Amino acid sequence: MDTVVDRLIRYAKVYSESDYHAGRTVTPSTDRQFDMAKLLVEELHGLGIENARYDDKCYVYATLDATPGCEQLPAIGLIAHMDTTPDMTGKDVKPQIIHYTGGDVVLNREQNIVMEAAQFPELQKFVGQELVCTDGTTLLGADDKAGIAIILQAVEELLAEKAPHGKICLGFTPDEEIGMGASFFDVSGFGADFAYTLDGGDITDYEYETFNAAKTVVTINGFSIHPGTSKDKMRNALLIAMEYNALLPALETPAHTEGYEGFFHLQEMHGKAEKATMEYIVRDHDMKRFQERKAMMDKAAEQINRRWGDGTAVVDTHDQYYNMYEVLKDHMEILELAESAMKAAGIEHPTHSPIRGGTDGSVLTYKGLLCPNLPSAGHNAHGRYEYAxxxxxxxxxxxxxxxxxxxxxxxxIGKKEG
Ligand SMILES: [Zn+2]
Known part of the structure; x- marks a missing residue:
């Protein structure tokens, strides 16, 4: 039989990075994500789950029928994402297992890449344990291949032990890291009554509050003319872009906020004197404050246009996902099941904290598939210090x-009627 560690290492080595710039209409954003989809379908077939399949958008689906006598139990979905973030390379990942004895972790002696205990104090919890780490030159991709590994290992063990269970629906998605993971998810075909993503951090912490999220592209239309003869004529889009940004609250950025505090994050900026664009993400757990933030970005554009003329600043905002708690608060038993399962697994005091991001589950919840998030044991996601x-x-x-x-x-939860 496989182990969950073998699985994580095997999946981590598959290059399946997604790409922000592939365009909103293309899913998956990178063809290499099909390599993960094919591998998972093959492995599911190997476990005897013949209905496992992937579709043309790179979504993997599989179903385990209820065992005899358990047909009336609700169908539970388990979901994880196959892509890794474009923020740090996920190519040629070389996972290593390090026995952690405390202090700093040397990931790469040659290149002097060290994970410092002072910077990552939670390492202290894992003294005496084995950690799956990177060699310091890539991310690990435990986000979210640890989630996939956990799900498939659990399935393999359930089947081997002939353990009874209700219907289980498995879904593995592409492009979560670029905010498109649930866009083409086939909720009705999936067949679950409710589901859980496994896409989180510390194994003691589950999540059911996410940000409300929007992406805002601000285009600044300037006017370029030879700098030598541009007095009273040039409108430098780059300078106006800086002016625009200065109208937003300077302390409400990711670097100054935590917990339930929302932010504006200037993610990318491009341009010349003639034209500049700024890409922001806007985040807030609270729906009212979220709406106010988006309105503030429009107001800033109005202000710029008063200064520089109509059409100078153009704001294009689209919502990405919403806080799933707005829906889940009426279905607390789904969270109780999560917490009870964690306790049954030996976690004495499961905690839950507001996730400062979103998950596939945020979108799925609003598509009608209630979907809080269970931890998947990955730490320091999106960087070279990622470990599990x-x-x-x-x-x-x-x-x-x-x-x-x-x-x-x-x-x-109880049994289904009928
Ligand atoms: Zn993730």
Whole structure:
């Protein structure tokens, strides 16, 4: 039998980075994500799950029928994403297992790449444990291949143990990291009554509050003319772009906020004197404040246009996802099941914290598939210091197995009628 660690290492080596600039209409954003889809479908077939398949948009689906006597239990979905973030290269990932004895972790002696304990104090929790790490030159991709590894390992073990369970629906998605992971998810074909993404950090912490999220592109139309003869004529789009940004609250950026504090994040800026564009993401857990933030960006454009003429600043905003708690608060039993499964897996005090981001589950919840997030044991996502503790990965497998155990599901959720 495989182990969850073997799986994580195997999946981490598959280059499946997504790409911000492929355009909104193309899914998947990179063809290489099909390499993960094909591998997972092959492995699911190998486990005897013949219905496993991927579609032309690179979504993988598979279903385990309920075992005899468990047909009336609700169908539970398990979802993870196959892509890794474009923010740090995920090519040629060379995972290594390091026995952590405390202090700094030398990831790469040759290149002197060290994960410093002072910078990552939570390492302290894992003294004496094995960590799956990178060689310091790439990300690990535990976000979210640890989630995939945990799900598939749990499935393999359930099948091997002939454990009873209700219907289980598996979904693996592309392009989560560019905010498109759930865009083409086939909710009705998936067939789950509710679901969980496994796409998070510390194995003791689950999540059901996400940001409300929008992307705003601000275009500044300037007027370029030879600098030698441009007095009272040139309108330098680059300078006006800086003016625009200065109208937004300077302390409401990712670098100055935490917890439930929202922000404006200038993600990219391009341009010349003639024309400049700025790409922002806007985030807030609170729906009212989220709307106010978007309105503030429009107001800033109005102000620029008063100064420089109509049409100088053009704002194009589209919402990306919403805080799933707005919907989940009426279905607290789904969160209770998550917490009980974590306790059954040996986590004494499961916690939940507001996620400062979104998940596939945010979008799916608004498409009608309630979908909070379970932890998947990855730490320091999106960078070279990403790691996953082996013990935590194993706890993740136990959590998933408990989550679908008939006793727990029937006690907390109940059986379906009819
Ligand atoms: Zn993720």
């Amino acid at each position: 503790p082996v013990e935590s990965l194993k706890t993740g497998v136990k959590t998933v197995k408990a989550l679908v155990s008939p006793e727990l599901v029937e006690t907390i």
